Amino acid sequence: MATTYAGPQKSSGQLGRQRVVNDMSIQVATVNGSGSQSSNTVLLRSIFQMGVPISGKNLFPSNIAGLPTWYTIRANKDGYIARKKEIDMLIAMNAETAQEDVKTLAPGAAVLFDAPLALDKVRDDLIFYAVPYDKLVAAVCPEAKLRKLIKNMIYVGVAAQLLKIDFAEVEKAIRKQFATKAKAANLNLAAAKAGFDYAAANLEKRDPFYIERMDKTKGKIIVDGNSAAAMGCMFAGCTVVTWYPITPSSSLVETMIDYMKEHRIGPDGKATFAIVQAEDELAAVGMVIGAAWAGARAMTATAGPGISLMAEFTGLAYYVEIPAVIWDIQRVGPSTGLPTRTSQGDVLSTAFLSHGDTKHILLFPNSVSECFTLAQDAFDLADHFQTPVFVMSDLDLGMNNWMSDPFPYPDKPISRGKILSKADLEKAGGFARYKDVDGDGIGYRTVPGTDHPAAAYFARGSGHNEKAQYSERPDDFERNMERLNKKFETARSFVPRPELAGDGKAKIGIIAFGTSHWAIIEARDQLSQEHKVETDYLRLRAYPFTREVHDFIAKHDRTYIVEQNRDGQMASLLKLDIKPELNPRLRSICHIHGLPIDARSVTDELMMMEGK
């Protein structure tokens, strides 16, 4: 029942709609394990190569094959790349979800569907394009068993034709995607061309969406946050990585293995790094602590459940004062939660991870570029403060494709902090590990193997005095805890400063962090253009908070804390830190359904809370 012509939609009334150029979201609904990732990447790249800013977000199930998965591409001439709530074009390839997918669309959206699904019977206020995929794929792929894999490339061709993407860009993207597999490249190219030609000959363009060439992606790269983090750690001079696989952090270490094997083999053919898959997260972080104690730059990557397991060990590292870099690629909790969905739900539990008075330095990258640069800051801070540093990424940042300027080469040398060498010890005669010599709360350490009889100290998680000797004396304990606190206070002026936007004159402030940033910049423009509501914006990049954060809250009548969790965790953390009389000025906008936060939701909720 091949449909060769999708008849005009009687009541759609879209034919006269104004052209919408370089501003749309495209959702591809497929089944996971069907090879659609390659097709989606090719479509994304084709638009990117047309010079239009893009983002690609994979909304996938916690499953290997057979469950529904959606991929959303947003193209936007103004550079808004947060998830867009509304879908403008649906590519419906999954029979199981097709009806539901179509029902949720706003009137006027375009739908490309597999002809046998007969989706055009479901609604009459959408623009439908039926494509006989099976017939088209059979013509270009004689081998029946390969058809399933390249069928998805046909929709890339159809979409390219409808959106008026230059086919040369599609071809270039396919060649890049299958750079090492010539046969696969040719087969996929034929499939895309079949779709492109079919659409030209058989589909009448009735939707208003167009991609037109512009120049906003020149020199840019496309990469996911986990790969960017892996690169950042490699350039930070990381030497030991120990880990336990967990979604969505696994790809960080897996990519790092590839990068390190390529770029970190010494002239003797031996590795300048060790990467070890541990038996669980407890062992993974234990190894990090052992390695860092012995002088390596060591790290691990995990997600919420792993963070919970690392609680005991990170308390040890805090108290024994050992550097560690821990990436938390946050996913939805509590418990197993939604392992393949994004959140910022680990803020509070990580800030105070472990029993007793424990607190940690947290960094919040908002972009792939910051995954790269904050990786280096994380190692430097961990070494400088001799303490664990958590880099709080999330699934949206870690696993999705983002456009970025190329990453800058590190601008300062690797700094290992206060480590005493043999020569230092010869000069000084000895040292007291936990003595605050410089008034910043940070002691001097030695590493095992330092060839001096006074180099050794006894690292212990039990109570200790300045000389690292066992002590249960109240004064020793109190002094040590107060020094640790002083160290944390010192960190306030060393951690990355927040980023400020706005002229500082608005009455309303917005505070956000991490991936929420992309929704905020768009929401601020919506607020200004649609509601004449002006805002100032402070993007947090670290905990403990710097002075600017306090000033920002003090300066605004009310400040909205936007975050992707239920309980307003960052707002709570802020309330612990600011003057109590400022607490009533904070208002929470929380977003918890597991999909990346979008601007429209922020705008609507803020306006509602403003009582407008």
Add this chain to the structure above:
Amino acid sequence: MGTTTTPTPPAPKTNRIGLQVVDYRGGKTTLCAGCGHNAISERIIDAMYEMGVKPERVAKFSGIGCSSKSPAYFMNRSHSFNSVHGRMPSVATGAMLANRDLLALGVTGDGDTVSIGAGQFVHLMRRNLPIIYVIEDNGCYGLTKGQFSATADLGSTLKSGVANDLPPIDTCALAISLGATFVGRSFSGDKRQLHTMLKAAIAHNGTVMLDVVSPCVTFNDHEGSTKSYKYVQEHGEELNEVSFVPAFEEINVDYDPGTTFEATMHDGSRLRLRKLEQEYDPTDKVQAVSRLMESHAKGEVLTGVFYINAKAPSFIDLLNVTDQPLATLPESMTRPSREVLARCMEELQ
């Protein structure tokens, strides 16, 4: 070498690197008088001294418990890490990844090893990390006042008379089946055997797992306990007689392969096991485990070296890391060049 000795008028006795035994001593013990653990600390001091190990090269590791306190009581010139309960193996593993030149010595207990730490113990053994892992095994939790541990024998009683009704975990059988390459059991009261085994352990490249029965004089040394001095003295059974010839000593006594097994260690030292049971082959895992099971059935405390494989690659060998410790690599080796970053960026365009 020897830069740190302080000359005193009557030339003191020194080892081959010019250090005195005092250079291997630690702080004053806070364990109970008569605790087996103190004797083990003494044997460690003697073995390290005699082998001429530089204290600065040694890294001591422990978990939590009485046994795990003991690294404070020997080798003050060595770095030490008293970590968390049952998870010392991961800390030691990380340290060895960072610095392959270290000589790792883990001192731990039966609770630390096969109760809370069973998971990490299993994976340490499996990796064959270069480490000497000493269990000071007293069958009970001393620091929390004498509860049974998982190495307590079936039927062994607490001071209160309560009998243990679960079978013990045999740490040696477990270690052998998992991949440790030097496994033995000794007794804190057997000075000669333990001392010799420790010296051989220092020469081994891979995991040495020594289960040392070490009576708890306060909570588990009574009639009815199978981890008491008296019980071990009455039921001790030597599988083989252990002797050791370090690489730096000339070999002047031949051995008879019919009655003695010899293993050449990583550094050229020789471990010799005079067979007290003719058929026993210390390179046969199945026989080793079987003999251990038999000892449980008989109620004997079997000691000696049960299994040795001096040729297996260690975990560090498998990783193919640089000869220079990762911890001390210069920035030029750990931060790739601008050109590498440019290439990475180009690939992503």
